Every structure is written in C-alpha cells, then in structure tokens.
Amino acid sequence: MDNSADSNKKQAIRVSNLTKEFNGFKAIDNISFSVEEGEIFGMLGPNGAGKTTTIRILSTTLKATKGEAFVWGYDISKQPDKIRRSIGIVFQDQTLDDRLTGMENLDFHARLYGMKRNLREKRIKEVLHLVDLWDKRNTLVKYYSGGMCRRLEIARGLMHYPRVLFLDEPTLGLDAQTRHNIWEHIRVLNKREKIAILLTTHYMDEADTLCNRVGIIDKGKILIIDEPEKLKNMVGKDLISIKVSSPEKMMQILSNFEWVSNKRVYDGLLHLEVTEGEKRIPFLINLAQRYSLSVDLVSLRRPTLEDVFLHFTGKRIREEEGTLRERISARIRSRRRR
Amino acid sequence: MRGISFEAIYVLWLRELKAFIRARSRIVGNIVQPLFFMAILGVGFKSSMRFTGVGMQGIDYLQFLVPGLIGMTILFSSMFAGLSILWDRQFGFLREIMVAPVSRLSLVLGRVAGGMTTTILQALSILLIAYLFGFRIKGIMELLLSIIFMILIGTGFVGMGVAFASKMEDMHGFQIVMNFIIMPIFFLSGALFPLKGLPPWLGFLTYIDPLTYGVDALRGIMLNISYFPLAIDFVILAIFCVTMLFTGAVFFSQCEV
Ligand SMILES: Nc1ncnc2c1ncn2[C@@H]1O[C@H](COP(=O)(O)OP(=O)(O)OP(=O)(O)O)[C@@H](O)[C@H]1O
Ligand SMILES: [Mg+2]
Numbered sequence: 001m002d003n004s005a006d007s008n009k010k011q012a013i014r015v016s017n018l019t020k021e022f023n024g025f026k027a028i029d030n031i032s033f034s035v036e037e038g039e040i041f042g043m044l045g046p047n048g049a050g051k052t053t054t055i056r057i058l059s060t061t062l063k064a065t066k067g068e069a070f071v072w073g074y075d076i077s078k079q080p081d082k083i084r085r086s087i088g089i090v091f092q093d094q095t096l097d098d099r100l101t102g103m104e105n106l107d108f109h110a111r112l113y114g115m116k117r118n119l120r121e122k123r124i125k126e127v128l129h130l131v132d133l134w135d136k137r138n139t140l141v142k143y144y145s146g147g148m149c150r151r152l153e154i155a156r157g158l159m160h161y162p163r164v165l166f167l168d169e170p171t172l173g174l175d176a177q178t179r180h181n182i183w184e185h186i187r188v189l190n191k192r193e194k195i196a197i198l199l200t201t202h203y204m205d206e207a208d209t210l211c212n213r214v215g216i217i218d219k220g221k222i223l224i225i226d227e228p229e230k231l232k233n234m235v236g237k238d239l240i241s242i243k244v245s246s247p248e249k250m251m252q253i254l255s256n257f258e259w260v261s262n263k264r265v266y267d268g269l270l271h272l273e274v275t276e277g278e279k280r281i282p283f284l285i286n287l288a289q290r291y292s293l294s295v296d297l298v299s300l301r302r303p304t305l306e307d308v309f310l311h312f313t314g315k316r317i318r319e320e321e322g323t324l325r326e327r328i329s330a331r332i333r334s335r336r337r338r
Numbered sequence: 339m340r341g342i343s344f345e346a347i348y349v350l351w352l353r354e355l356k357a358f359i360r361a362r363s364r365i366v367g368n369i370v371q372p373l374f375f376m377a378i379l380g381v382g383f384k385s386s387m388r389f390t391g392v393g394m395q396g397i398d399y400l401q402f403l404v405p406g407l408i409g410m411t412i413l414f415s416s417m418f419a420g421l422s423i424l425w426d427r428q429f430g431f432l433r434e435i436m437v438a439p440v441s442r443l444s445l446v447l448g449r450v451a452g453g454m455t456t457t458i459l460q461a462l463s464i465l466l467i468a469y470l471f472g473f474r475i476k477g478i479m480e481l482l483l484s485i486i487f488m489i490l491i492g493t494g495f496v497g498m499g500v501a502f503a504s505k506m507e508d509m510h511g512f513q514i515v516m517n518f519i520i521m522p523i524f525f526l527s528g529a530l531f532p533l534k535g536l537p538p539w540l541g542f543l544t545y546i547d548p549l550t551y552g553v554d555a556l557r558g559i560m561l562n563i564s565y566f567p568l569a570i571d572f573v574i575l576a577i578f579c580v581t582m583l584f585t586g587a588v589f590f591s592q593c594e595v
Contacts, residue, residue: 084439
C-alpha cells in the first residue's frame with residue numbers, strides 16, 4: 001500500500017479539540033487524544049457518550065463542527081480518500097450482507113477497495129484463518145452465529161491491510177465465552193498485523209484486559225486518559241463498601257482517619273478508598289457498633305475501571321457486567337447492641 | 339473519491355445478481371403476478387373483447403396486454419432495485435458501502451447496472467411465458483429494439499427508486515412510495531387499456547406518466563400499434579432516464595448513513 005504522509009508518522013491518530021454538534025447539542029465536546037502506532041487505545045463510556053460519533057468523524061463519514069484530526073497522518077477534512085484506504089472499521093451494528101457467504105462478503109469488500117485478484121485471494125485466506133472462519137467460508141452469513149458474524153466483520157475490516165482499525169463495541173451483546181474468544185483474536189491481530197486499534201466499549205473488563213491506554217468518556221468529554229493499571233492506582237489501593245444503617249453518620253465518624261483517602265455515598269452504600277483493606281474490616285465493624293450503627297454487609301476488593309469511572313464521573317456505567325476481579329466479599333451480619 | 343470505479347460498479351452488479359438468483363421467492367413472485375394477469379385478464383377478456391380501431395383489427399386483448407405487463411414488470415422490478423437502498427440501510431450494509439473509498443456516483447451506477455440486469459431478466463421471462471400463451475414477436479430486430487426500450491424505462495425507474503430511497507430515513511416510506519407512486523404509474527400507463535378516446539382528465543394523467551411512453555413504444559415495436567410515434571417515445575424516455583439518473587445520483591450523494 002502507499003506510504004503514509006511524512007508528518008505525524010509515529011501517531012496513528014491525532015485528535016485536537018474536536019467538537020461535534022447536532023442542532024446545538026454537543027455529542028462530542030472539545031476532545032483531544034492520540035493513538036500511537038501499534039497501540040490498542042480504548043474509549044470507555046456509557047451509552048450516548050459520543051464514542052460512535054467520534055469514530056464516524058475519524059472515518060470521514062461525518063463532518064466535525066470544530067477542531068482537527070489526523071488519521072495515519074492524513075487530515076480528515078482534506079484527505080478523506082487517503083484515510084478511507086488506511087482504515088478498517090467494524091461498526092457497532094452488523095453490516096454484513098447475509099444473502100452472501102462469508103467469503104463473498106470479503107470478496108465484495110476487497111473488490112470495492114480495488115484489490116487485485118492474487119492479493120485478494122491470498123488475503124481472504126489469511127484473514128479467515130486469523131478469525132477461525134476458514135471452514136465456514138462457503139456458508140451463507142444468514143446461518144452464522146452472532147460471534148461468527150463479529151469475527152467475519154473483523155476479518156473484513158482487515159482485508160485491505162489498514163494501518164488503523166476502528167472497533168466500535170466489538171463484543172456488544174455477545175456471551176462471555178464468545179467475548180473472550182474475540183479478545184484473543186484482537187490481541188493476535190494487533191501483534192501480527194502491527195496495527196493500531198481504536199476500540200470503544202462500555203465493558204470495563206474489555207477496556208482493562210485489551211487496551212494499552214484507556215480514555216474515559218462521558219457526555220462527550222474525555223475525562224482522563226492513561227494505562228488501565230495507572231488509572232486503577234489513581235483511585236486508591238483497596239475499596240471497601242459498607243452497608244450501614246446511616247452511611248452519612250458513618251462518613252462523619254471516619255473523617256479523622258488518614259488511611260481513608262476518599263469517601264462517598266452511592267446507592268445507599270458507603271464506599272471507602274483505603275490502604276491495607278483486609279485489616280480495616282474488623283475495625284470498621286467495631287467502630288460502627290460503638291456508635292450504635294448496624295452493619296449489614298461489608299465488601300472488599302481491588303479497584304476496577306468501574307471505580308475509576310465512578311471516581312471521575314460520580315456515577316456508574318450503566319451495565320453492571322464487568323468481572324470484579326479479586327472480589328472478596330465478606331457478609332457480616334451484626335445485631336445492634338445497646 | 340471522484341471519478342468512476344468500474345470495479346466497484348462490477349462488484350455491486352455481481353452482488354445484486356447473486357442475491358437475485360438466491361431469492362427464489364422474489365423471482366417467483368415477480369413472475370407469478372404477470373402470469374395471473376395474463377391468464378385471468380388476458381384470457382378472460384380475450385373471448386369477449388376485440389379491438390376494432392384502425393390498425394388494431396385482429397389483435398386480441400391478451401396480445402394487447404403483454405407489452406403492458408412487461409412494462410409493469412420493469413416498473414416494479416427496477417423501482418424495487420432502487421429502493422433496495424432502504425434494505426441496505428436497515429441491515430447496515432449501506433455503511434460498509436458508504437465508507438469505502440469509492441465515489442457515490444459509482445455506487446449509484448453499480449446499483450443501476452444490477453437492477454437493470456435483474457429487471458431485463460424478468461422482462462424476458464414474461465416474454466417467454468407470453469410465448470406459451472401464443473404471443474409472438476416478429477423478429478430478432480424487434481426483440482433487440484424492445485430490449486433497448488426496456489433498458490431505458492428500467493434505468494429511469496431505478497434512478498427514481500434511488501432518489502426516493504435517499505430521501506427516506508427508514509422502511510416506512512416504502513409503503514407510501516408503493517401506494518402513491520408505483521401503483522398510479524402502473525394504472526395510468528395504459529398497460530391495461532388503450533389510450534385512445536380517454537376523457538381529458540385521464541388523458542392528461544396518462545400523458546405525464548413516463549411509463550405510458552414505455553408501454554406505447556413496446557406495443558409499437560411488438561404489435562405495430564402505437565399512440566405516439568416511436569421517436570417521440572424514445573425522446574421522452576431518454577429525457578426521463580437521464581433526469582432520473584441525475585436526480586438519483588445527486589440525492590444519493592447528499593444522503594448520510
Ligand atoms: N445524527 C444524529 N443526530 C442527532 N443526535 C445524534 C446523532 N447521532 C448521535 N447523536 C447523539 O449524540 C450522542 C452520542 O451518540 P453516540 O452514538 O456517539 O454515542 P455512543 O457513545 O456511541 O453510545 P452507545 O454506547 O449507545 O453506542 C447521543 O446523545 C446521540 O443521541
Ligand atoms: Mg455507539
């Protein structure tokens with residue numbers, strides 16, 4: 001394929017102060033970020049955050065209201081044709097022709113992108129093996145399962161040797177096993193094809209396990225960007241949630257302990273960010289009882305991106321799906337004693 | 339993304355053809371309908387009705403009907419081909435097409451080529467069925483000339499379908515186009531009745547219906563009975579065809595996915 005533009009060579013995507021308004025409503029609001037060559041970058045955010053809108057602008061199917069962006073060094077407003085040749089997209093909604101076979105869908109794509117016969121055939125074989133669909137190549141897509149469709153779409157996105165791949169919610173609506181399977185494919189293709197990936201998701205675990213860096217996006221704004229580990233460390237060491245008869249009072253009681261770095265009441269629970277969480281549980285229960293508060297439930301866990309999200313937005317992402325790793329839940333019931 | 343990509347046109351054409359061959363129910367439906375018309379209307383009226391006007395002696399209603407039914411098949415099939423953008427939008431495939439580095443004009447031309455081909459295939463199968471009912475075209479020249487007119491009519495209506503589909507957001511619009519555009523065009527075209535001696539209001543409506551000239555031309559070529567001179571039919575259809583193709587291409591290039 002052709003060479004990239006000389007400037008911005010190291011960056012697969014560079015976005016600065018991008019804004020998109022729909023009739024005055026800011027779907028994305030002055031966002032800036034960049035994706036390095038070979039990196040998997042995740043945009044993590046709830047429904048309506050502006051993830052798809054961002055991808056549509058970067059893939060030149062939607063015009064930005066303000067700001068500028070470069071994909072593989074090409075300007076979205078001036079070189080849409082060059083960009084379209086350099087990117088692959090897996091859309092959020094299914095976009096296969098189910099009257100055609102898997103192979104025919106790829107062949108259609110390859111011809112649309114002007115690939116010559118030899119290259120076409122070689123590449124179809126390659127990408128179908130990459131996503132384990134070679135055996136199903138002659139089956140009509142209407143008989144594919146959801147996971148197979150997704151894999152075929154990923155294969156199709158790779159057909160024309162793109163430098164940058166957009167994956168818009170690649171595992172939305174798939175079961176856990178299929179999701180893990182697709183993650184594996186994404187990891188492999190990222191390594192083998194040395195391709196930069198911009199992935200959007202509202203699954204915490206997906207962003208956590210797959211992405212080198214994650215940007216948290218909410219209501220059109222990117223709130224923070226960093227590596228998943230660093231993001232989690234920002235939130236604190238351990239997280240304790242307590243169900244107590246008066247969370248507000250408990251919060252007051254705890255105001256003088258320096259090992260509590262952050263407190264908030266959410267969903268009727270008191271959430272604490274603490275150090276050495278295991279040791280604090282008995283102490284907290286005793287403390288509560290001393291002030292005649294009843295404790296119904298205590299849980300301790302390492303922070304997840306969910307907590308990062310909560311920390312930066314003050315709310316949870318809608319789906320409660322992420323696997324809460326290392327979740328230690330201590331259900332301790334105590335009676336109120338006078 | 340300017341210019342025309344023949345590879346893109348070809349692959350869109352190929353897709354249309356594959357989908358067409360695989361959609362057996364659609365083929366059967368498109369052929370059975372005119373077959374019913376021919377068997378019931380044609381045979382039914384044939385025994386009781388005979389044209390007596392100048393130059394029309396000896397032509398029975400079944401013969402008169404066949405070019406009209408071919409016109410009908412072309413109208414339905416090519417409009418559907420244009421409107422199939424709505425299906426592509428519904429099933430998401432339109433995004434895949436629209437994000438490719440290919441000009442919108444190539445995409446429209448590809449759809450026209452595909453729709454055109456399936457339309458002609460269906461029109462020819464009607465002709466074949468008509469043959470079984472005793473309908474004969476004089477010679478190969480007449481057949482070729484008919485096909486040229488079929489292409490002209492079909493291209494125009496694919497363009498019209500593309501234009502409508504580009505302006506509609508979802509599939510709901512389809513019923514509206516079906517009831518308020520396609521049906522009137524069919525009934526007013528003279529596919530079922532002669533244009534001669536109509537009351538002025540009806541005559542006027544048939545005059546502004548592009549399919550009128552298509553059916554008239556086909557009848558002229560196949561049966562030697564026509565209301566307008568063939569050259570007039572040709573010019574009007576050519577204008578219609580180019581206008582619709584242009585409108586379709588412009589509207590499609592403006593639409594968002
Ligand atoms: N064409 C449009 N016209 C008007 N508003 C739009 C349009 N497209 C998107 N929006 C609005 O912009 C906001 C962002 O939408 P977007 O599809 O980018 O969200 P998302 O982050 O992809 O969400 P999801 O997780 O649901 O896919 C939403 O509030 C949406 O209603
Ligand atoms: Mg989205």
